[in-house]
Amino acid sequence: MALSLVLLFVTGLNGKLGWVAAFFFSYVSVSFIAExxxxxxxxxxxxxxxxxxxxxxxxxxxPIASILATVxxxxxxxLHWGLFTQDMSEATVNSxxxxxxxxxxxxxTLIMVGLAxxxxxxxxxxxxxxxxxxxxxxxxxxxxxVQAMSxxxxxxAGLFILSSIVYPVTGERSGLMGALALSILMIPTVAxxxxxxxxxxxNDLREAGLALGATQWRTVAMVVVPAVKSGLVTAIIxxxxxxxxxxxxxxxxSGGGDATNVNPVSGPxxxxxxxxxxxxxLGGTEESTQRTWAGLLVLLLWVLIxxxxxxYISSRSQKR
Amino acid sequence: MTDTQIPAxxxxxxxxxxxxxxxxxxxxxxxxxxxxxxxxIFAFLAYRGLGVLRVEGFGFxxxxxWSVVEDENSNIVSQDYGLAxxxxxxxxxxxxxxxxxxxxxxxxxxxxxFYAGRKxxxxxxxxxxxxxxxxxxxxxxxxxxxxxxxxxxxxxxxNKYFGWIPVFDVPVPFFTRSPFxxxxxxxxxxxxxxxxxxxxxxxxxxLDRIQAAYALGATRFAMIRAVVLPxxxxxxxxxxxxxxxxxxxxxxxxxTVLNVVYQVNWQVLFGAGGNIATLIILKFGEADRExxxxxxxxxxxxxLLTLVVNGVANILVSRLGKVGR
Numbered sequence: 001m002a003l004s005l006v007l008l009f010v011t012g013l014n015g016k017l018g019w020v021a022a023f024f025f026s027y028v029s030v031s032f033i034a035e036x037x038x039x040x041x042x043x044x045x046x047x048x049x050x051x052x053x054x055x056x057x058x059x060x061x062x063p064i065a066s067i068l069a070t071v072x073x074x075x076x077x078x079l080h081w082g083l084f085t086q087d088m089s090e091a092t093v094n095s096x097x098x099x100x101x102x103x104x105x106x107x108x109t110l111i112m113v114g115l116a117x118x119x120x121x122x123x124x125x126x127x128x129x130x131x132x133x134x135x136x137x138x139x140x141x142x143x144x145x146v147q148a149m150s151x152x153x154x155x156x157a158g159l160f161i162l163s164s165i166v167y168p169v170t171g172e173r174s175g176l177m178g179a180l181a182l183s184i185l186m187i188p189t190v191a192x193x194x195x196x197x198x199x200x201x202x203n204d205l206r207e208a209g210l211a212l213g214a215t216q217w218r219t220v221a222m223v224v225v226p227a228v229k230s231g232l233v234t235a236i237i238x239x240x241x242x243x244x245x246x247x248x249x250x251x252x253x254s255g256g257g258d259a260t261n262v263n264p265v266s267g268p269x270x271x272x273x274x275x276x277x278x279x280x281x282l283g284g285t286e287e288s289t290q291r292t293w294a295g296l297l298v299l300l301l302w303v304l305i306x307x308x309x310x311x312y313i314s315s316r317s318q319k320r
Numbered sequence: 321m322t323d324t325q326i327p328a329x330x331x332x333x334x335x336x337x338x339x340x341x342x343x344x345x346x347x348x349x350x351x352x353x354x355x356x357x358x359x360x361i362f363a364f365l366a367y368r369g370l371g372v373l374r375v376e377g378f379g380f381x382x383x384x385x386w387s388v389v390e391d392e393n394s395n396i397v398s399q400d401y402g403l404a405x406x407x408x409x410x411x412x413x414x415x416x417x418x419x420x421x422x423x424x425x426x427x428x429x430x431x432x433x434f435y436a437g438r439k440x441x442x443x444x445x446x447x448x449x450x451x452x453x454x455x456x457x458x459x460x461x462x463x464x465x466x467x468x469x470x471x472x473x474x475x476x477x478x479n480k481y482f483g484w485i486p487v488f489d490v491p492v493p494f495f496t497r498s499p500f501x502x503x504x505x506x507x508x509x510x511x512x513x514x515x516x517x518x519x520x521x522x523x524x525x526x527l528d529r530i531q532a533a534y535a536l537g538a539t540r541f542a543m544i545r546a547v548v549l550p551x552x553x554x555x556x557x558x559x560x561x562x563x564x565x566x567x568x569x570x571x572x573x574x575x576t577v578l579n580v581v582y583q584v585n586w587q588v589l590f591g592a593g594g595n596i597a598t599l600i601i602l603k604f605g606e607a608d609r610e611x612x613x614x615x616x617x618x619x620x621x622x623x624l625l626t627l628v629v630n631g632v633a634n635i636l637v638s639r640l641g642k643v644g645r
Binding site for chain 1: 353427447
């Protein structure tokens with residue numbers, strides 16, 4: 001402690017963070033020297049790694065805590081019931097907070113994510129089944145490609161939909177295009193999680209099915225897939241959580257409107273991240289800041305709920 | 321008792337039934353979809369961007385001039401597309417992210433795997449997994465509002481003590497919205513994925529080797545250095561590269577914290593820069609047909625870059641287990 005104060009003085013660090021850094025350095029060096037004198041070099045090295053790794057996990061956790069605290073403390077003031085019943089068609093981001101709401105954004109997100117799920121589900125599950133049930137010649141390269149696909153930047157997915165469908169075919173941005181872009185990002189997440197749970201199914205089950213004279217198709221449809229139902233739900237939830245906060249592709253391909261639009265085929269469609277983005281970029285007033293953080297809080301709540309359900313399902317299936 | 325009916329002898333075949341053949345066909349087709357989608361992404365971006373790439377040639381990657389000059393009737397007089405400034409910006413901020421984020425992530429993984437008690441471990445793993453699910457816009461706005469003031473302070477400190485190193489020098493004392501801060505936000509964003517991959521790799525370390533090291537009287541530090549790190553080296557590097565790929569493609573978080581200016585900027589503490597993804601968002605709104613094609617070409621470069629980085633990373637991670645002593 002005393003040493004950390006000295007360090008503070010010497011280096012000119014200040015503020016809470018400066019104090020934490022100084023405390024860390026002094027703690028590490030003091031414990032290192034103490035261990036060195038008590039038990040020699042190996043013990044001192046051991047204590048060094050212990051304290052550094054403790055500090056690292058501390059550093060990794062700080063942002064999460066800070067993000068949660070910031071969003072909740074700044075967001076709750078902007079919450080009101082109108083948020084879920086009004087849209088922004090008659091209000092700007094700088095209007096008083098009681099006017100306008102996120103209806104358009106929430107409806108848009110629900111429609112786009114739902115459609116994206118519809119496109120993703122068959123493709124992702126077929127991919128997972130190919131990797132675990134058929135195990136064909138191409139299983140290894142396909143697994144590799146699915147992993148590579150999970151690294152495709154979201155903006156590239158947006159550009160792809162723009163170049164392949166929006167410009168040549170429809171000529172108009174719409175929620176459907178947004179859903180297509182989101183499903184590109186969703187497929188790898190769902191496919192990989194589904195593959196993992198399918199791999200956990202003991203081979204005995206498959207062999208039992210085949211031994212009863214079932215065809216492979218019936219074995220998969222009536223034995224394997226029902227056995228991993230909860231795992232597939234987890235996969236879907238993780239996929240939804242992956243794309244629900246995507247902003248960049250929405251900006252490019254779905255236009256992002258302020259009015260509530262339930263028709264995914266025509267007209268721009270908003271989304272929660274788009275709402276936040278707009279309030280952040282166009283605003284600058286007290287009201288727009290409140291809107292931004294209220295939007296983020298709603299988004300965060302979605303993510304938290306989805307994540308908790310996924311954890312709950314997977315922990316329950318582990319116990320069985 | 322009536323006479324029992326003996327079922328007809330079943331025909332034994334190794335050839336799949338018709339239904340199975342159909343099933344296998346459908347599943348195989350579905351399985352190929354990732355190949356098809358990746359191929360289509362490449363094809364369409366290349367198709368759109370080819371014109372620009374042909375005009376600019378290799379200069380698309382090496383020139384750092386992105387400008388469209390129009391006369392008063394808004395006819396385009398000349399246009400010039402070179403990606404170098406943004407390419408450098410992409411690599412710069414992603415490198416900062418890896419340099420800051422990976423050590424923290426690897427040490428955290430060591431803590432979770434070898435130091436933490438069971439209960440704390442489960443809670444921390446849950447938190448870090450949750451962080452991986454946070455949307456990027458959340459990181460961006462948090463970085464803008466909360467991280468920026470303190471990061472700016474660190475930047476000034478770095479500049480004060482290490483300003484004699486060219487990278488940490490600044491032409492004008494303007495520290496807000498610099499690549500350094502963008503790098504820090506990206507570092508925080510890649511910590512969860514790096515941590516979980518390193519942790520997975522560490523947990524695969526053969527138990528007998530760990531116990532052998534302890535039996536020889538090793539401390540935990542000596543055991544980690546002699547057994548865990550050599551075994552997990554490939555996995556750590558692979559995890560770091562996966563993080564690099566994530567950091568390169570990030571759009572929204574970088575856009576909110578970085579002062580996106582089209583110029584070559586090596587000086588990480590100075591508040592100007594950008595990356596390819598932010599360039600696309602920035603220019604997209606007012607771009608005409610030709611410039612959009614140029615942006616498609618930029619997207620193609622980004623796509624190939626992340627694909628290569630991710631590919632190498634996945635090979636490194638999956639090759640694990642065959643190496644080590």
